[in-house]
Structures are given as structure tokens and as C-alpha cells.
Amino acid sequence: MNFTERQNKIIEIVKEHEPVSGDRIAGYLGLSRATLRSDLAVLTMIGILDARTKVGYFYTGHDVKPLVYDQLFDLPVKEIMITPILVEQTLSVYDAVTNLFMYDVGSLYVKNEADELIGVISRKDFLRFVIGNANAENTPVAMIMTRMPNIVTVTPDVSILEAGNLLMKRRVDSLPVVSKDNPLKVVGKLTKTRLMSHFIQSGNDSNNS
């Protein structure tokens, strides 16, 4: 949903001259009051303008950009994905945990010699292993990772809403984003944190544009 040029002009006029009657707005635009009726109804209903009887239109000050469903939920994952940390399957659990802290991430992706995605390890996987086993230095990550084909992945064009539903249903912290042509080639990572910050950022943008 986007404003028309005329609606944007109306908003500017009200910002400058509030409170201002519909007739005066029409005057500024050189249009009839009747012509503006729908625009004023839309802007009032959406909450950009406030109308008070016998006083006129006010700018609500919210400066609310209408929330756009497309921007929030229909955007493809590739627009917000982050870069994953990829490690070799021979890396020890101990060194992998070091990586986890060094990069301050919640999970690592594991690749083979051909750079193909073969596994995913999360903080939870690490903790489960380490709490019961002191031998983190001599155990390769390959022994504790979740393996293909048990990894839920998405392609870059999947919508944010679809990816979010997958994260919820499969109860995972991140989704590897893989190439459409090669489902083993990782091109990105979508985490719950990234998704949350996308929504919060949209809320911030909508609040003070």
C-alpha cells in the first residue's frame, strides 16, 4: 500500500497548516472538496490524520508509515540473511566451541572438502555433548552434528513468513540458505535473532520515519 502523490500533498498541507478544514485543503490543491473525500477518509482511517468536528484535520505526529505486509513478511530470505560460519568436519568439538565464542554465533555449519553442507551444530548440541564428556578436544564435530538430510534448509527466494514458520515448526535456531541450483551449497544463514531484528527494525522505521 503506497500513498498517491495527492495523498502525500495532503499530508504535507496538514503538517504545515493544522488544524485545517477539508475546504481549505481543497483550496490549497485547487480541487473540490468532493474530490478529496476518499483521500481524507483513507488518511484518517489509517491514522495519519486526525479529524475533529468543526476544527479540522490534524497531523497525528505518529508519522506512521503504513505497515507493509510485503516488506514485513513477503520479502525473500536473501534480503536479510547473514553470513554463516562454516567449519570442517574434522575440527574438534573444543575448537568448534572456540569458534562459536569468537564469532559470537549460536550455531556452526559443517562442510566437506567439496564445500558442500553436511552438518549443523548448535549451542544445544555442543552443550549436550560437553556436559557428559570431557573429551571435547579429541572428538571431531562430525560426531555430534545434525546431518543432511535431517537439516531443514531454505532457498534464497523463500519468503520471510515461510522461513519463520519453518523455524517455529522445526524448533531450530537457524536455517541454512542454500543455492536453488545446488541444495548443498550454502549461500547464507537465517537465524531467529536476525528475523526478530528485521521485525523490530521495521517497527522502529514505521515509528519514526
Added chain:
Amino acid sequence: MNFTERQNKIIEIVKEHEPVSGDRIAGYLGLSRATLRSDLAVLTMIGILDARTKVGYFYTGHDVKPLVYDQLFDLPVKEIMITPILVEQTLSVYDAVTNLFMYDVGSLYVKNEADELIGVISRKDFLRFVIGNANAENTPVAMIMTRMPNIVTVTPDVSILEAGNLLMKRRVDSLPVVSKDNPLKVVGKLTKTRLMSHFIQSGNDSNNS
């Protein structure tokens, strides 16, 4: 933003009789075409109805409930918070990790004898300790938890947007929700996961109401 009774009636009429002209809609309602002009403009602009010249109005089938800023971002935290798992500070790290897996949560809150919040421990804290120390069975959680006053908390009336910004800025996985009267009394928990599912659920609801 809510639809008026008349707007809801218009939607129902179009659903049933599409394609239907503005005049016929006015006829069904016993109103003049001019009276309906703003309503039809609003519904078309929002994307509930589609208007085709010389054909009439169609129901888009999207059944898009307009995204409501208030519902998405202004809702108080208490509307979506979950119940935290609280443990005693004398519990061993080992037993605490067992709790973490049993309840499948990402963090535990620690209370004292007076049921006051005194600490928070996350998977990350556990992992950091356990990777370097085999003595998880004889170490109390009090030794590894993040302590008050270093814990970021929110009260139940804080908005979702504000809480989300705190989660992002402070880089924590959850916020204890504490009583307004007693900042040490935990009444809930807001996690990044809960916040993400709130947004995704809103997207789902908006998509098929």
C-alpha cells in the same frame, strides 16, 4: 485500524456477488453511491477489494486483515510473555543443564530463598563453563550466572517494540519480566523465540483470516 460495520457489509456483498458495481452495492445497502465512495476507496486501497473499470468490484481473495501497528508492536509484553523456569542458586551446574534440556528452554532464572530474582544463566554461559571445566556436578549455578544488577529486565507494560530493541541492543536471548511494584519479583519471561513467533503468527493471521 478496524473496519466499520458498513465496510464489513460491503466486503460480504462483494464476496457473494462479485463482480458487482458500486451502484449495485449501494442498492443492496439502500444507500446512495456517493455515500459509499470513501468506503470503497479505503477497501480498494487496502487491497481487500479490486476494482475493474466497467466490470465492478472483486473480492481479492487475500482476506488480508490490515496489519495493525498496535497489535504488532505496541502490545504490552505481558500479553505474550511465557513462564520462566526458576532454580535455586545452590543447584549444581550439571543439574541446571539437565533442567535446561528437560524443559527445552534456552536459559534459566535463579532465585534466592525470598523468591527474588538474583541471576540468569543462558546456554552460552553453561557452555563457556562446561567446556573448560569437568566439575559441573560440584559447582553451584551461583558461580556462573549473570547477577543482578547486570540483568536487563522489563515490566509487564513495556511495549513489544521497546522490549525487542532491548533484546537487540543488549544482545541477550531473553528478558525477565518483573513486577512493577517489586523489581525482583519475576512474573514472566520474554524470549527472542517468543517474539519471533508473535510476529510470524501475526503474519499468518493476516494472511488467512
